[in-house]
Amino acid sequence: MKVKMILPALTEATSPFWRPIKYSLFPPLGLATLAGYLGDGDAVDIQDEHVERLDLNDAPDLVVIQVYITSAYRAYRLADYYRRRGAYVVLGGLHVTSLPEEAARHADTTFIGPGEDTWPRFLTDFRRGRPDRVYRSAIRTLEGVPPTRRDLIKRHLYLVPNSIVVSRGCPHVCDFCYKEAFFEGGRSFYTQTVDAALAEIDRLPGRHLYFLDDHLFGSPRFAAALFDGMRGMGRLWQAAGTINAVLAPGLLERAVDAGLRSLFVGFETLNPANLLEQRKYQNLRRDYAGAIRRLHDLGVMINGSFVFGMDADDGSVFERTVEWAIDHGIETATFHILTPYPGTALYGRLAAQDRITIHDWDRYDTRHAVFRPARMSADELEHGYRRAYRDFYKWGSIVHGASAHGNVVAGVRHLAYAAGWKKFEPLWDLIIRARRATMMLPMLEIVLSEFGTRGPGSGERAPRVATVADSPAPDSAHTSSARLIQVRRKPSVATPPAPSVPTAPSRRMSLGRSRAHRRVEETPLRRVLEVVRSRST
Numbered sequence: 001m002k003v004k005m006i007l008p009a010l011t012e013a014t015s016p017f018w019r020p021i022k023y024s025l026f027p028p029l030g031l032a033t034l035a036g037y038l039g040d041g042d043a044v045d046i047q048d049e050h051v052e053r054l055d056l057n058d059a060p061d062l063v064v065i066q067v068y069i070t071s072a073y074r075a076y077r078l079a080d081y082y083r084r085r086g087a088y089v090v091l092g093g094l095h096v097t098s099l100p101e102e103a104a105r106h107a108d109t110t111f112i113g114p115g116e117d118t119w120p121r122f123l124t125d126f127r128r129g130r131p132d133r134v135y136r137s138a139i140r141t142l143e144g145v146p147p148t149r150r151d152l153i154k155r156h157l158y159l160v161p162n163s164i165v166v167s168r169g170c171p172h173v174c175d176f177c178y179k180e181a182f183f184e185g186g187r188s189f190y191t192q193t194v195d196a197a198l199a200e201i202d203r204l205p206g207r208h209l210y211f212l213d214d215h216l217f218g219s220p221r222f223a224a225a226l227f228d229g230m231r232g233m234g235r236l237w238q239a240a241g242t243i244n245a246v247l248a249p250g251l252l253e254r255a256v257d258a259g260l261r262s263l264f265v266g267f268e269t270l271n272p273a274n275l276l277e278q279r280k281y282q283n284l285r286r287d288y289a290g291a292i293r294r295l296h297d298l299g300v301m302i303n304g305s306f307v308f309g310m311d312a313d314d315g316s317v318f319e320r321t322v323e324w325a326i327d328h329g330i331e332t333a334t335f336h337i338l339t340p341y342p343g344t345a346l347y348g349r350l351a352a353q354d355r356i357t358i359h360d361w362d363r364y365d366t367r368h369a370v371f372r373p374a375r376m377s378a379d380e381l382e383h384g385y386r387r388a389y390r391d392f393y394k395w396g397s398i399v400h401g402a403s404a405h406g407n408v409v410a411g412v413r414h415l416a417y418a419a420g421w422k423k424f425e426p427l428w429d430l431i432i433r434a435r436r437a438t439m440m441l442p443m444l445e446i447v448l449s450e451f452g453t454r455g456p457g458s459g460e461r462a463p464r465v466a467t468v469a470d471s472p473a474p475d476s477a478h479t480s481s482a483r484l485i486q487v488r489r490k491p492s493v494a495t496p497p498a499p500s501v502p503t504a505p506s507r508r509m510s511l512g513r514s515r516a517h518r519r520v521e522e523t524p525l526r527r528v529l530e531v532v533r534s535r536s537t
């Protein structure tokens with residue numbers, strides 16, 4: 001059987017805001033997961049329109065399309081096209097689950113919810129010539145899921161080819177999140193077994209990993225066993241987690257020992273009234289600044305996520321949030337306009353209040369105000385959102401943020417990461433168009449490892465207060481990669497818990513106290529940062 005799997009590009013791919021770098025990050029893991037269920041005799045082709053031109057002159061028997069809200073119209077056009085050519089077309093994913101009737105008009109079969117239980121059932125029915133019109137997921141488990149077909153992923157087209165998910169969903173229930181709608185009718189948070197997760201990690205080449213799990217720390221037991229199992233695998237990795245997971249004692253240290261170097265953190269809002277309104281209780285009364293300090297003390301960079309337009313937000317929210325994020329040395333920030341995805345509690349509430357003004361799914365991209373905000377106009381919200389991005393990523397802000405770290409290497413890493421990400425887009429563009437995205441991965445690894453001062457997760461935490469003089473000699477990078485090869489070992493859940501490593505002193509405690517620290521403060525690099533900062537503000 002000839003199977004074609006498509007991740008259509010979102011419509012904005014043709015707009016001036018199109019950022020190839022953002023969409024060349026991660027391969028289509030969902031489709032590669034489903035491909036794992038196909039047989040040896042099936043000819044499978046995964047095409048991701050974000051990074052390649054679709055070949056539409058083929059004649060597959062089965063066309064599988066993953067539909068996100070912002071790519072829904074494009075997905076429907078492709079589905080109609082292939083149905084006209086006689087292929088059997090199936091649609092699934094988040095948007096199909098939110099609006100099944102809309103999607104069903106363009107498909108022979110639609111899938112509601114995650115695919116691990118329904119997709120193999122469909123394949124059996126399809127091969128027998130008796131597929132149903134709709135499959136609704138009810139059994140939620142990742143046990144026995146076949147290995148993701150990474151051989152079908154065109155790795156060289158992605159900056160982060162080693163993305164991985166070892167869980168589904170999240171234990172929390174924020175109103176604006178896709179999660180409750182997508183997992184309705186079954187468990188909304190579950191994980192792989194630790195052994196299966198470690199085996200998948202072990203299969204991935206290179207050092208860098210990006211966990212796309214909504215909340216990798218969502219099950220502390222699973223996370224602790226995973227991190228312990230990863231110790232010594234020589235990985236450098238990034239992931240997402242919540243404030244309370246960061247503040248919880250112990251788990252973060254284990255993650256860092258296993259190689260965590262950057263965390264996406266959902267701060268979302270600085271206003272407790274907004275947190276209450278959105279049922280984001282896990283952030284309520286949490287010490288945001290303490291969480292930042294904790295991450296930075298352990299050498300973990302932060303990508304802070306902030307949402308604008310909740311009901312307690314007025315026109316002052318943008319400046320306040322940006323200033324706060326810069327002052328606290330958050331390395332990168334992702335701003336969003338609150339977006340009511342169909343099926344979410346937020347959508348229900350705004351629809352009941354007759355506040356949803358736009359139903360064009362292309363604009364549900366978190367860059368447009370598709371509803372009437374409570375304390376400002378939609379225009380003000382969009383302008384404020386754009387201003388927040390501009391202000392956060394101004395050179396002056398980047399330098400200011402970088403100098404908020406009590407540690408020069410961390411400051412330079414901040415500068416390199418934020419500027420590299422946002423200030424050289426034309427260069428990224430060139431590299432991506434030359435289909436060389438993966439070439440940049442070593443640079444990302446260097447930055448994540450604080451230029452070699454914090455190597456991959458070896459189980460040994462690097463001393464926190466590093467100075468330029470303390471930095472390893474150039475050849476120690478080789479030493480650490482040699483060790484990397486040596487220490488790679490078979491994963492096992494039986495690994496005993498990590499010996500408790502004393503936590504590094506908090507930045508507050510160490511500031512101005514240790515001699516080593518004073519050396520950091522006085523390094524030439526520190527002075528360079530100060531000069532750049534004074535010139536650029």
Ligand code: B12
Pocket residue numbers: 007008009010022023024025026027028029030031033034064065066067068069070071090091092093094095098111113114115116118119165169177178212213214341364365366367
């Ligand atoms: C990685 C990621 C991206 C990446 C790449 C996406 C990719 N290559 O797949 C990038 C950075 C490009 C991206 C961009 C955006 N993203 Co995004 N992204 C994610 C993230 C973090 C992980 C996706 C993933 O790999 N999941 C793991 C795999 C295994 O799951 P899956 O893809 O969902 O596939 C499973 C099921 O959905 C189902 N399934 C899917 N398709 C099909 C088809 C069939 C036939 C069947 C049977 C089953 C099936 O089976 C699969 C296995 O269970 C999710 C959050 C999340 N946890 O899902 C957000 C998420 C999908 N993104 C979101 C958004 C809003 C966006 C943006 C609009 C953001 C923006 N401001 O630009 C853009 C637009 C994307 C687009 N193309 O339209 C929202 C989606 C909301 C919605 N209702 O559609 C999410 C849920 C984040 C959130 N919490 O709000 N994103």
Ligand code: SF4
Pocket residue numbers: 169170171172173174177178179214215242266
């Ligand atoms: S914590 Fe994040 S992933 Fe979990 S429900 Fe809230 S927004 Fe969604």
